[in-house]
Amino acid sequence: MQTTSPRAVREREITARVDLCRPDGRLNPDAVGWSRTPLHRANIRGWGRTMRWDYWCVTSPEMVFAFSASSLDYLAGESAFFLDRRTGRQVGARGLLVPAHGVSFSQRSGEGSVRIGAGAVRINVDETAAGTRLRLRSASLEADLLVHRVPGRESLSLVVPWSPRRFQYTVKDVGRPAEGTVRVEGRTRTFSAGSALATLDLGRGRWPSPIIWNWGAAAGRPGGRDVALQIGGKWTDGTGSVENGLFLDGRLHKISEELVWRYDTTDWHAPWHVTGDRVDLSFTPEHVRESDVRRALYMRSREAQAFGHYKGTVVADDGETVEIDGLYGWAEEVYRRW
Secondary structure, three states: OOOOOOEEOOOOEOOOOEEOEOOOOOEOHHHOOEEOOOOEEOOOOOOOOEEEEEEEEEEOOOEEEEEEEEEEOOEEEEEEEEEEOOOOOEEEEEEEEOOOOOEEOOOOOOOOEEEEOOOOOEEEEEEOOOEEEEEEEOOOEEEEEEEEOOOOOOOEEEEEEOOOOOEEEEEEEEEEEEEEEEEEOOEEEEEEEEEEEEEEEEEEEEOOOOEEEEEEEEEEOHHHOOEEEEEEEOOOOOOOOOOOEEEEOOEEEEOOEEOEEEOOOOOOOOOEEEEOOOEEEEEEEEEEEEEEEEEOOOEEEEEEEEEEEEEEEEEOOOOOEEEEEEEEEEEEEEEEEO
16 A cells, blocks of 8 residues: 555554564564554564665765675675766676575664675674774775764664564664775775764565565754754554654654655656645655566566755744755665565
């Protein structure tokens, strides 16, 4: 079911730590809801389209660096992407491990580590006293970045319940300050503190197949104010959960409505529009990254991720209409079948 008009949903805020699953592996009803900090323990047992991933994207006025570490029961995937915003040049790396080995994922966001220790792209994510350290090594890309932890800064955690056996826990931590280096085909590029911002998309769950989703995020400091957007669509429609929010100076303003996404799938460079009762945004792409990967007879991953600028308005919890003008981020459509 795809939303064609905004639809309000009733969501529950979770304020205490909770297990995602019951002892039998099914979704814990007490876990359904959203929180301002990561409170869920992803205690998923057994097999059955179990998806685990950590996706990080670091942006600056000059460049973008992103990578994904993922596991699907019997296989693991890793990918990395670098974009020079001034020239439009992009460099990528990708790998697949079948069977998955040398792979581990934390059960709770912000605690422990993530590892892909084999394959074409080696990934290490470690929570340290200074923040989250991101390290990656491949033939074309190497990275060593520190994403700072800001005291009191909120994120958005959410459980999407398709059924007791199909569910997803996600964490969207948008616009944390970052610094470090990325080595691109032998040349070192520097992300500087004060201008680089990092966003995490963490996922743990059991998915239906096929699935399609929209995701958008953006962050910046217009006029010295810390502003970030987190919006999504399609994959959550009809579940009673939505991953939409506005962050102002580190505080989450939860937007409990299914948003309407409009864009041209024949021209990803054309403007996108995302609307709702509290959201009226246009997105103008600056660069589009596309991929369509097929493996065996049953697996397919198709995506179009556009980087560019958001403009429009979002209404905060207290009724303030927040003007969004030129906030840099991305919007995407992704299709998965496995």
